[in-house]
Amino acid sequence: MSASRTGRRLALTTSLTGLLAAPLAVVGLAAPAHAAPVDIQILGTNDFHGRLLPNTSSGAQEAGAAQFAGAVKQLEAGFAGPTVFAAGGDLIGASTFESFIQRDKPTIDSLNAAGLDVSAAGNHEFDAGYGDLVNRVMGPYDATSNAEGGAAWQYIAANVRKKSDDSYALPDITARTPDANDTSDGGTWTTTAGGVKMGFIGGVTEDLPSLVSPSGIADLKISSIIAETNAAADRLKAQGADIVVLLVHEGAPDTTEASARSNDNAFGRIVNGVDGDVSAIISGHTHLAYNHVINGRPVVSAGQYGTNLNRLVFTVDPVADTVVFKNGDIVRANTVTVADAGALATKAAVQEIVSKAEAQANVLGARVLGKVGGAFNRAKLADGTTENRGGESTLGNLVAEVHRWATSTAEAGAAQIAFMNPGGLRQDIAGPADVTYKQAAVVQPFANTLVNMKMTGAQIKTVLEQQWQRDDKGVVPTRAFLRLGTSEGFFATYDPSRPEGNRVTGMWLNGKAIESGTQYSVTANSFLAGGGDNFRGFNAATAKRDTGKSDLQAMVDYMAAKAATTPLPVKADQRQVGVSWPAGAPRFYRLGQDLKLNLSSLAMSTAADPKDASLAVKVGNASVSSVPVDNTVSTTAQDDETGKAAVSISLKGKVRKGKQLLTFTGPTTGTTFTLPVDIRKAKAELKARTKPGRIVKGKTRARLKIKASALGIKAVTGKLVVKVGGKKYTVKLKNGKATVKLDRFAKTGTKRVVVKYAGSNKVRTKTAVVKIKVRRK
Secondary structure, eight states: OOTTSTTOEEEOOSOHHHHHHSOOEEEOOOOOOOSSOEEEEEEEEOOOTTOOSOBOGGGOOBOOHHHHHHHHHHHHHTOSSOEEEEEOSOOSSSOOHHHHTTTTHHHHHHHHHHTOOEEEOOGGGGTTOHHHIIIIISSOOBTTTBTTOOOOSEEEOTTEEETTTOOBSSOOOGGGSSOTTOEEOSSEEEEEETTEEEEEEEEEOTTHHHHSOGGGGTTEEEOOHHHHHHHHHHHHHHTTOSEEEEEEEOOOSSSOHHHHHOTTSHHHHHHHHSOTTOOEEEEOSSOOEEEEEETTEEEEEEOSTTSEEEEEEEEEETTTTEEEEEEEEEEEGGGOOOOSHHHHHHHHHHHHHHHHHHHHHHHHHOOEEEEESSOBOOOBOTTSSSBOTTSOOHHHHHHHHHHHHHTOSGGGTOOSEEEEOGGGOOSOBOSSEEEEHHHHHHHSTTOOEEEEEEEEHHHHHHHHHTTBOOOTTSOOOSSOBOOOEEOTTEEEEEOTTSOTTOOEEEEEETTEEOOTTOEEEEEEEHHHHTTGGGOGGGGGOEEEEEEEEEHHHHHHHHHHHHSSSSOBOOOOOOSEEEEEOOTTOOSSEETTSEEEEEEEOOSOOSTTSOOOSEEEEEETTEEEEEEEOBOOOOSSOOSSOOSBEEEEEEOOTTOOOEEEEEEEEOTTTOOEEEEEEEEEOBOEEEEEEEESSOEETTTOOOEEEEEEEETTBSSOOSEEEEEETTEEEEEEOBTTEEEEEOOOOSSOEEEEEEEEEOOOSSBOOEEEEEEEEEEOO
8 A cells, every 4th residue: 555554655766777677665553443534535547548747738737747647645654544546457458668668667666656555457468468467467576587567556357257267367466465464366465454354356457358368368358347247236245344345447438427427338347337325436538537426425536647647535424334425626736736755755756667668668669660741640530639449541551551551471471361350559650750669669559460371352442341339248338340451552432321240341451352262361460360359250250370470570561662762652542431321222234314313431530631623533444523521530439430522423525335434534543443333325305296287188298297306416317217198218417316207098097106216226116106197188
């Protein structure tokens, strides 16, 4: 437990080597039992993600590890009763380069120095697999055997169990934590201070199997947070816990209290489902800061990156067995004035850790790999900063191409197609500029290897359909849509209005249609290849093998080969485009008709991305009117519909009949794609009338005036055949018109005149009938 427990004082080491070798110790005396109620303080954090350095760019208020640790100690020193410093997970993983390049060892040391007591396991704690978490991160520091581990806080996760015996999966490390009062079974953690026994329950998002490489947690099963929490809370209370707190790595989708109460999302269901034995819920995962009180219980999150601390104060009466929530607030860490001697010493010690980490990272990261001709960005919403994992991006497509290129050799599988998950992209590549090793590393910081496999066209389609997300229980997750980055030469069309599972309407590789039963060589990183991010379709692949090539090394090699001297150009062509035909669209179109459809996903979404103001359109070889593109970027929608066009094409002029390709070309982005369309002859309209109005037997020669037309055809040409009274007349149309002078009629009566247009290469045949009344005089 933290240094502010009653009667405790902080013992700081003076040697940085010693600091790295072992966590800061907390020395204490047993606290006497209290008959009177006791005020306790809980400080909460979450989603630290190795943010060692302060950051105030673009409005951020990240304190940096040194100020953050000092703030924790200052808040402890300013509180008279016991304090527990707890976390909601994701303390490591997806870290900035200074921590990432050293496997988060500087972050582990910094949080040890800050006195972190206990944390829920987050999904990123499992990035390198269960074995890495329990053996390295949670394992004791050893300069030889475990120089990169040594967390001195207890990770807990009650809903993570071993498949082998159903026991809690995380080990108890309290034998080497600073306080002898700490106990844990891996799912829960308890400590006693000031006569108060405090129990904590850990939970990790139930989406864990889709957020980390499945192979890394193959021996684990993820159970219900609600059920495990309620069972653990009952047990802790039965064992004498005076207060129980849930630390859960799951969070609200927004900062409103309504969403935290709603059964329409996973977090709201947890809030509503956890029983009254739990006195507080400290959450994370969604990186949002909120400070709610729901049904008398605080429900909080500190946001992200060491920006804030949740501060909760309770009055606990062990005798009366009551817990009263007194107050809670969100404290911005960089606003805390660090003045206490112990807090200052902690801040200085952590600053030394951070400075050494930064210096080492600068050495490792400074090497220039190559040059880029512009920015390669992730997809963003309209504010230009909020990441949109549902959008196609220049960065996602670049990384996919890098992975394909790196495994294109015969020995690596001769990859034809590669896919990249958007969640694996953590930083943009600024440009035009040199690209350093550090910049390349922070783009995809998970150290995945590249896996090559064989997939049929049908299996590839299944994977693309899974961009519309469902987890393994059939539930739509918080991120309902994830757009895969794709390598060069791959193109697909989809219709977002069609039923789930049937939205992908076509796939092509280098202009040739992908066949359902044909096998293709496909590469993905090990996370995605294992079915991560709910792309379980990859599990159906055959001949799957780990190439041994890391994603980072692939980028290093690609830059050396493609961009060592000439800047790598940004490719903004769209590789998945929405195509929606109107309801009731015909199987074929006739010359003269208007062909209509709607296009979407025609543009990347950041200001730096090239965009097309319009698309050039051809029907076969005939150019038709260009189509304007609306490049408005959504403010909220996490999808890939940016860049929309309502297409209306008149099939006339030089447009030919037959099976044609409708070709769209973006002059700026280079997006080019074709859609097959069947165009048939136009329908003719045939009108005929006779003059003069009165036809007399044996005297008047009637003139038949004929006009032929067809929608969209300027002038109908071809031959007319007129039959009447056993006689046949043949004439050619001129500018769509013709006149036939009939012979005199020998008999009276009504004569039936049949006019037949023989048709042309663009117009169908047509027959019209005219009746002539022949009079006696």
